[in-house]
Amino acid sequence: MAKATPKSTKKKRTNTKSKSAGTNTLTYIKAFWITFASGIFLVVLLFLFASWGFYGEMPKFEELENPQNDLATQIISSDGVQIGTFFKENRTPVSYDDLPQHLVDALVATEDARYYDHSGIDARGTLRAFIFLGSKGGASTISQQLSKQLFTGGSKNLWERIKQKLKEWVIATRLERQYTKNEIITMYLNKYDFLNQAIGISSASRIYFGKKPKELKVEEAAVLVGMLKNSSLFNPLRRPEMVQNRRNVVLNQMEKYGYLTEQERDSLKQLPLTLDYSPEGHSDGTATYFREYVRSWMADWVKNNPKGVNEEGETEYFDIYRDGLRINVTIDSRMQKYAEEATAQHMANLQKEFDKQEENNKTSPFRDITKDQLKGIINRSIKSSARRKKMLSQGKSEKEILASFDEKTEMKIFSWKGEIDTIMTPKDSILYYKKFLRSGLISMEPQTGHVKAWVGGVNYKHFQYDHVYQGARQVGSTFKPFVYATAIDQLKLSPCDTLPVSQITIPIGSHGVIENDWTPKNTSSDYSGYMSLKEALAKSVNTISARLMDKIGPEPIARLAKKTGVKSDILEVASIALGSVDLKLSEMVGAYSTFANQGIYTKPVMITSIEDKNGASLYQFVPETRDVISKEAAYVTVNLMEGVTQSGSGVRLRTGPSTRYSIKNVVTGHPYGFDNPIAGKTGTTQNQSDGWFMGMVPNLCTGVWVGGDDRSTHFKDTEFGQGATMALPIWALYMKKCYADKTLKVSKDAFKEPERLTIEVDCDEFKKKNVIEENIDDEFSL
The missing domain is CATH 3.40.710.10 (DD-peptidase/beta-lactamase superfamily)
Known part of the structure; x- marks a missing residue:
């Protein structure tokens, strides 16, 4: 006769299975929290490592207090117009009060919509960027972008990029504690490189639109804000259609966040892209000869007026290319403009008549000279040329140098109708330039x-x-x-x-x-x-x-x-x-x-007079x-x-x-x-x-x-x-x-x-x- 299975045994097995499931659940929960805590700890540790400088030197408090930028020396005319600069980086700082509100609005709407709500890191934006791997936009706040420009620089690989991001986050939060929101915006716009020697919003406004930042129109401000994404890609001199489309994206963002009405946005989008490009290279702009005189004068002044003595006891001198001096000059920008216009107007006409009279001159552009004298003029010009000096510094022989003056080369030459791209020998270019009246x-x-x-x-x-x-x-x-x-x-x-x-x-x-x-x-x-x-x-x-x-x-x-x-x-x-x-x-x-x-x-x-970057009188x-x-x-x-x-x-x-x-x-x-x-x-x-x-x-x-x-x-x-x-x-x-x-x-x-x-x-x-x-x-x- 078969034995009956005891009820108590079945019950015991059920209880054992229940206990096992409970134990596993508890284990999973513990594992989850341990993993979560470890992740948090790891993230915190990563940030601590960044703040401790394990990924590279971090800026000191003093550097955050006074970030170092190369500042262009300004040449200011008697009527208050900047007529030139001396620079390694053509940066002229402005204050927040010098910025039009619509420029700030365009920046915030396009680059960091929650700028006034976070403390340097946008959690929502970071999570979105992480989940969608950046396909729906990045997460860099304005503060992070500033920290990258000021202290971190570029990255070469993924690990370097991760370390850089961690450093950016740490520095961004420190910047937020150190500066007001308005100050961070100002620093960011003063730092950004808009290309074509336009470093900072002040230079960009002058170079691309011929005006001060405060005078920028909404659509002009939108162009410059659009360039912040990539000033090389979205450069109005290279890709005007792409820049206009990018400008319209900025205008859409301004409407989206309530800075523009729909009607205002639509009317602004219909406007063409208009520039007033005024390059500020050392050979560009107004009063170029005068500015060169000022540069020479300043070189002597700097030698005789030291800045002071550093901690090592060495004499320090002003650097007109980095120290942001202000040189107040007597030139009147209006009169300078009229003088240059008058000179160009008359000399262009006078040159036409001179060229006409030279058509039948066998020794053109010279008169009353012999062939030997003509050779002498050319040889003297070769000896004093920048080309010869450069080749001598490269170790070239006189024979090689003279031969090079008979070799055709590509060059840009002056004409009263604008620069001409051509091919000619350097010797022929000497004769070409000799014909121009000065x-x-x-x-x-x-x-x-x-x-x-x-x-x-x-x-x-x-x-x-x-x-x-x-x-x-x-x-x-x-x-x-x-x-x-x-x-x-x-x-x-x-x-x-x-x-x-x-x-x-x-x-x-x-x-x-x-x-x-x-x-x-x-x-x-x-x-x-x-x-x-x-x-x-x-x-x-x-x-x-x-x-x-x-x-x-x-x-x-x-x-x-x-x-x-x-x-x-x-x-x-x-x-x-x-x-x-x-x-x-x-x-x-x-x-x-x-x-x-x-x-x-x-x-x-x-x-x-001369002033330092803080307005203190130096001369x-x-x-x-x-x-x-x-x-x-x-x-x-x-x-x-x-x-x-x-x-x-x-x-x-x-x-x-x-x-x-x-x-x-x-x-x-x-x-x-x-x-x-x-x-x-x-x-x-x-x-x-x-x-x-x-x-x-x-x-x-x-x-x-x-x-x-x-x-x-x-x-x-x-x-x-x-x-x-x-x-x-x-x-x-x-x-x-x-x-x-x-x-x-x-x-x-x-x-x-x-x-x-x-x-x-x-x-x-x-x-x-x-x-x-x-x-x-x-x-x-x-």
Whole structure:
């Protein structure tokens, strides 16, 4: 008989199975919590390792307090405009108050919508990025992006990227504790590299849109915010269509988060992408020649004005490329713009005429030279070229260097219609550039010495020689006012006094002439009669200048020029009367300003002050002035020079010839129609190598020079080769623009007359007095 299974056994098995299941569940729960806790612990440990610097050095508290950025040194014009920078990184910091609200809104809406709700790490965004592996967007907050830019940099592989992310998170939370939200946004926008030398929002606004950040429109701000994703990919100069699409994405985000209405968004999306690209390289922008002068001046200033002594006891010096200095200069950005426009307008037309005249010139662009002289010009240019210097530094032999100048190569060359990509030999490029006429202009306030405009050439990138400050050229008849001023100061002559026009011979040994007797000639063959000093200067009569020099000698004339700031050597010879000396344009303007400033020389000033990045003063200029000649002599000299623009070589400033179209009228640009008092003097040197015009109104003295790089590059005759045609039109175009801008307040008044004027300048009154004196003399003789 079979045995029955005990009930108790079955029950026991069931209980055993239940206990086993419970034990397993408990084990799973424990394992889960242990794993979870371990994960949390591991994450915390990873963050601790990052904060302890196990993955690489972490920034110290002081570095978080003061993150180090290379700051560009700014050059600020007298009217408050930044006209240039010196930089390793072209960064000009701005404050949060300088940012338009719609720029901030666009940034937050596009890069970090919950920016104001997190403390450096966006948990929701991080979880989303983890789950979807970044396919639905990243999780980097603005604070994380800033920490990456400031302290972590790029990554090469996955493990490096993970370590970098951990460091970013730690630094981001520290930044959030250290700075306000507004400060972090400002630091981020000041740090970001928008490419094309636009580092930071201030530089980007200027370079891409030609304005300050505060002036950005909504659609412009959207373009710059769109570039934050990848400034290389979304660059408006390279991929305008892609940038416009990216801009519209930013506008969509702004509408999504309530910063724009749907209607505003739609209307903004319809706008075209418009740029005002203004590159800020060292060869770009405005006042390039002046900025190079400032750079040279600052190099000397830095050497003589150390920043201080560091902890190691070493002397530290300012770095104009990194220390964010502010250089306040006298240049007026408006006047500088007008000067550059006037120069470009006239020189482009003048070059057309020059090229036309060179078509049948077998030695073009040179005249009156032999083949050997032509070879000499080319060889000198090769020896002084940057190409030769570079090849010498590379260990190349002279034979290899000379051979390279005959090898065709790709290059960009200058033209008045823009740069041209071409292929030519370096030797041919030398001849190509020699054909271009060069120019210089400098404009200065006589009373203050402040230089308001400085144009050293036609294009700094291609012609770096500065014809304002570096080049000394023969001044011709523009030196004659020094002869007249010396005679007036010593002999008390009146502009109405007359001298014979007849030829004069200065004997050997007299006034420094040691080789031959000197008999100067006039442009006119008529040597009969007498002429007043005023008419003689207006018509630039050489014989009368020579007579004045013979009466006073060359020494006091040279001495007067030196007192008015001329530093170049002046040979004290008889030919000084006709301007045989070589002087700089900057010297001439400083000297002429003495006459407009009632005989007081004021040293030209270019830099008024320097400040450090915090606004502390480092340098303040001190005016330098000295009395040179009497007020009376200065005024009479100015009166003489007014005759030049009333009836002499500068008369075309008033009316000029027919306005019907002709190439000459296009080049000279007249009539100009000035009706205010203007004192001036033209100058033309031998073979038309140099053309000058010095022009003054009571509160502005401006000098212009035009000529070839070599003296053998010149017009074939004086029709186009004289100062009145080459240089005067630039002065006139510049002054027209200055007068049209009423904010500049350039004077149209008469020159100030001294209170006690003993020399008669009114020739009608002068004649009356002479008649009376003659009658009195006749009565006494009877």
